[in-house]
Amino acid sequence: MDADGIHRALREKFAGAVDPDWVAGEWPIVTVGSASVAEVCRLLRDEPALGFDCLSNLSGVDRKDDDRIEVWYHLLSYRHRHQVALRTTTPRLDPVLPTVSHLWPIANWLERECWDLLGVRFVDHPDLRRLLMPEDWVGHPLRKDFVEPDEYHGISTRRESLLKL
Amino acid sequence: MSHAIDIDLHREGPGGLETEEMTLNMGPQHPSTHGVLRFVVKADGEVMRRAIPDIGYLHRSIEKIAEKVGYHGFMPYTDRVDYVSAMQCNQGWAMACEKLAGIEVPRRGEYCRVIASEFGRIASHLISVGATGMDMGAITPFTHAIREREYINDILEELCGARLTFNYMRIGGCAWDLPPGFAKRAIAYLDRFEPLIDEYDELISFNKIYVERLANVAPITAERAISWNLVGPNLRGSGVRYDVRRDVPYSAYPEFEFDVPVGTGERGTLGDCYDRYMVRMREIRQSCRILRQALEGIPAGPVVAKVPRTFKPAPGAVHVRVEASRGDMGWFAVSDGTAFPVRVHIRTGSYAAMAAIEELSKGLMIADLVAVIASLDIVAPEVDR
Numbered sequence: 001m002d003a004d005g006i007h008r009a010l011r012e013k014f015a016g017a018v019d020p021d022w023v024a025g026e027w028p029i030v031t032v033g034s035a036s037v038a039e040v041c042r043l044l045r046d047e048p049a050l051g052f053d054c055l056s057n058l059s060g061v062d063r064k065d066d067d068r069i070e071v072w073y074h075l076l077s078y079r080h081r082h083q084v085a086l087r088t089t090t091p092r093l094d095p096v097l098p099t100v101s102h103l104w105p106i107a108n109w110l111e112r113e114c115w116d117l118l119g120v121r122f123v124d125h126p127d128l129r130r131l132l133m134p135e136d137w138v139g140h141p142l143r144k145d146f147v148e149p150d151e152y153h154g155i156s157t158r159r160e161s162l163l164k165l
Numbered sequence: 166m167s168h169a170i171d172i173d174l175h176r177e178g179p180g181g182l183e184t185e186e187m188t189l190n191m192g193p194q195h196p197s198t199h200g201v202l203r204f205v206v207k208a209d210g211e212v213m214r215r216a217i218p219d220i221g222y223l224h225r226s227i228e229k230i231a232e233k234v235g236y237h238g239f240m241p242y243t244d245r246v247d248y249v250s251a252m253q254c255n256q257g258w259a260m261a262c263e264k265l266a267g268i269e270v271p272r273r274g275e276y277c278r279v280i281a282s283e284f285g286r287i288a289s290h291l292i293s294v295g296a297t298g299m300d301m302g303a304i305t306p307f308t309h310a311i312r313e314r315e316y317i318n319d320i321l322e323e324l325c326g327a328r329l330t331f332n333y334m335r336i337g338g339c340a341w342d343l344p345p346g347f348a349k350r351a352i353a354y355l356d357r358f359e360p361l362i363d364e365y366d367e368l369i370s371f372n373k374i375y376v377e378r379l380a381n382v383a384p385i386t387a388e389r390a391i392s393w394n395l396v397g398p399n400l401r402g403s404g405v406r407y408d409v410r411r412d413v414p415y416s417a418y419p420e421f422e423f424d425v426p427v428g429t430g431e432r433g434t435l436g437d438c439y440d441r442y443m444v445r446m447r448e449i450r451q452s453c454r455i456l457r458q459a460l461e462g463i464p465a466g467p468v469v470a471k472v473p474r475t476f477k478p479a480p481g482a483v484h485v486r487v488e489a490s491r492g493d494m495g496w497f498a499v500s501d502g503t504a505f506p507v508r509v510h511i512r513t514g515s516y517a518a519m520a521a522i523e524e525l526s527k528g529l530m531i532a533d534l535v536a537v538i539a540s541l542d543i544v545a546p547e548v549d550r
Binding site: 026027029053054055056057059060061062063072074078081085104105106108109110117130131132133134141142 | 220221224226228229232388391392393394405407412413482484486493495497499507508510512516517519520521524549550
């Protein structure tokens, strides 16, 4: 199915949640309301003509100037060889999104990573723990206003610049 | 005073046989885990209930670094994403930047990239198949594989001066042209190397003990492989004929003829550890085939396009994919028009493979966990980034 068809199929079911505009490209970009992400994804996966059987990537972006966090879902269909990127935003103060880990198992880790590094809370995720950072780490390092702590368990994170010598 | 052993073997629980689940720790420093990674193994005797991967030991916040050092400056860091086959990481980042800024790479530059990438793929697959052998208790094949990889490192060193972290590619092409006589020497090497693949096959691929350690172990159906987002040889091992080089053509790959080998379940079940291993062996041959075509048909011209030193691509987001040695590597880059990317996200092949292990390990023997890790070709730094 071409990008226009995918967009139209989504608009038919989710007129209120799917943005009327979409951006063409190798990964056509469709903007979706944050509350409907899981239902839109379910349709994309289960509707035979759409058949998105693979979540290729899930990335969060901190848009500090706009006070929101953007999350991208890059979806692939091996069956139909087409692809789409879903873009959604959530407030920076309390970023919340529905989980899609019940649709694609890989989302379990990708969402944990997104929580770990950007602090996006995925509702109904079975095991939302930190993935890459230590469990007792404070803060979410990929936030633009994240300040690196001076030390971690007594280990200093500061070092004299070698260029000064 | 010694404790009297007073166990009623006919009874379970306190005073009788202990039947509760055992929690074992594998790693973070374990010789067969190919880097620093850890599994918490819940075992019932010799059988695993599950093996829970615990990652992050090699997290170097490479994506955060990208936001600090800018587009050109990030290139050497991409080598460290997957240091076993760094060339394709270079290429992924270069392609992401080129797509953001709409830069066309000269054809000779694309050929140089293909040559570098395919040598990198052979080297990486050699490590993988050699290490699989070693994990299964066959030490000799590993030394053979490492020997050939050293020669390939020599070739790549001629190309860019480094043996492991190449920093060879640039936004818009490659840093250096092929040195004089390179193509001739590289083809001479391939002439020597290709018969050796048969030797490896004789040494391990068809060795009965080796086959029995891998065949029928942890088969993955095509459907599961896709939903777990397994990529590259792990996906093709399950019989899915999908290769980014062929299906989403990039660089100069459409100009070359090559096959995409897939698993067939020849020694056991479709998608078992042996199929994944065999796909890699066959891909080495295909890489040689691509290399011969590229080395013989390399066009004249510049290797790098003119790219401004202060690189400020237009605002936008791109997601490009390259077929790295461990499969489809996704590079997501967001620009806001400044000299520093807003966000870079690298989705690697080992990441998905690592995430799949928890499900995959259910009901396997503990000894087979090593076979699973080896056959999925997990490189820990690529998982943690």
